[in-house]
Amino acid sequence: MILKDYVHRPDADPRSEETCAEAATRLRNAFKANEDVVLLNDVRLPFDDERTVNVDHIVLHSYGMTLISSRAIYGKIEVNYRGEWSRNVKGREIAMQNPIELFKHVSKNLRQNLSLNIDQLLTRAKGSQRTFENMPIDVLFIQALKSTIIGTGINQSNIIFVEALTQSINRTFSAYKKREFQMYGGLDTFKISQSDMYAIANFLLGNEIDRSSYPAATEQTSSGGAALLPVPEGKTGIVRAYSTKPVKIIKGRDIKPGKQTLERLEAESEAKAR
Template sequence: MILKEYKHRPDANSKSEENCAEVSTRLRNAFKTNEDVLVMSDVVVEVEERKVNVDHVVLHPYGITLINSRTLYGKIEVNYRQVWNRIVNGREIPMENPIELFKYVSRELRNKLNNHTAEVLTRHNGVQKGFEVLPIEVIFVQAPKTTIQGNGINQSFIMTVEQVTQSINRSFSSYKKREFQMYGGMESFKFTPSDMHATADLLMGNVIDRSQYPAAESAQTQAVKQGRRGIVRAVSTLRPHIIKGRDIKPGRQRDNEPAQ
């Protein structure tokens, strides 16, 4: 489901803007009818008195994915000190280290959610959960014909446009599988549909109005609707009965069984 559409920025570099538009199109085509995934473009996160624009934010029941699609274009060199430079017409133009920047963005985003926990997360069985175990993943999308040279760069964060939706679907399936495994869901995080919409409105700076969100359901109700197997603990009211060895008698031999 698309909550906030991409808007063209005429002041940005043409290559980066084309890449951002392509990512937005692929996210729209992949998730526009999926109610389990919420997509927002151009979400602003405050980092130490500075406003950082996150090109795309994807929410699903098991976490958040931050996508940067405007930074990596052209020829980029990274030296051993992790200093980033963009090469333009043979000149080195210093640029901010996007990987380090988004470490702070992820931290401030988690802090913001923790500060508004009571507003965006409903209580379950009288217990108020938090965002300490919320997975926040970061993806950097490089534009076509981009070259990144250097040592010590974590390439797992960097991918092409075609890999973005595949990565999100893979993460979604992985967390969902973990939830259904034995003991796997005890420490895992999961949004209810209502809480997920409330979180999206908080990130976009909108008023949180739960009357407009999908109705929240308990985990037990969802499990019954989905036909999921579970363990039922039965408690007997009878007194424990001790069976002694002398009271155990051999069973009768069936007529159709041959004698031993």
Template structure:
């Protein structure tokens, strides 16, 4: 059954549109396979928040014996995966490195397990004659990466977690059988001593309802850039002030040692120097911080200068947020927040 249907977020970015098409394709395959099965709950575009942390799951398959996270990737050319699980992608005839979507999906699985575990008392019953609270520590959450049907996968070694989109359903069914086997009391799988629980039907229903209610929508990056900071939220620029509050879409973050702001009030819109996409994240490399494009995997220099002294600004990282700091003028301002 479809517990949360697919809905593509509006965007003017052609690379994001391609990503939406890949997710729509995968959603179609999952609906055709499990749409009428009440024992299998399908979710699309799930996003959870935990304080300033968040996780976006493209597709989630939930049943009584486990869950499968499916990460969709739009690939119109080729991806290559070596024996060390390092990913490269072909773009305009060139091969460039890219973050591993398998590791990305595994981080989402860890986030999901943490969220479920925090609500175990309301979602699960008790075991051992009602004396011990059940938990999600042994609940199996597997991951699969879905590559667009038109893409080509080149790899060396085993490739259990990556499939073409039209092959994902078969892999999901395999994983569901394995998860049910681990949960069986007669299982001979050595992993079953650490993994495998079976939710009761009412526990599955409560867990499914919790996931729907815990979902939080997020504005697109363009909408966030165009949303002005409310005037009543701006910190007053007093030199005696020890800190100023910098507001973002996720709430206030206190930045120490801040004097009167010397920057323009509007956050600049950064784009990829290769494809002009705004889907970027800040990463650290051999020569310092730079922008990595999530659309074409291209690299773009971060070259920020102080509007007062024209000096080069230093980047300071705080979790997913990045601040531009001028040591000469003793100023600091949030200039970018990495996507979850």
């Protein structure tokens, strides 16, 4: 489901804007009919009290969200031993902000803002209020074609090309979904309803939260709105029980024959006596 579509920015670098447009197209084609995903493009999130940062794409799903930056990494980029980033522009090294550190702060502030508004964003689960503390906020950076990153000590696990974008998100979603049915019935897995997803998405866009227009739910939020859909039954599993009583060792001489064995032995002895 697409809640905010991509809009072309003529002021951006053509290389970064081309990458952003392709990323938006791939996300649209992959998730436009998916009711478990809400897609937002070009969302301004607070960086500090005075500044905001544009997040090119946000993918909200029932197990968390993914922030995607598709305009930051283009051209020839060099990272020195101090972790300082620079971009080569017509033979000149121009300092640029470290996008990885930038999004660490954005993710942290985002979690804090969500927590401050938890009453209207998260519904109660079985009578208890959940939190955003264990909500996964993943970050992906899209590297433009014909661009390079030179340097040591760079964690490039979340820097991908646009061709791998949707596969990476689907793989992450499947991993969280798999955890739900693992040990302890997924008690440590963060999961929200469609109603919560729409509430969070509208909160990020600065829109009014109107739960009456969201998918129906069964429980109530702490502020009185609609809430969670019924929780589906989990898969059948094996429960191991352990006794707290001391282990008793049974010796061979203490083992007595069963009733059938006794009857058989008696019958054999009577047959021999005859």
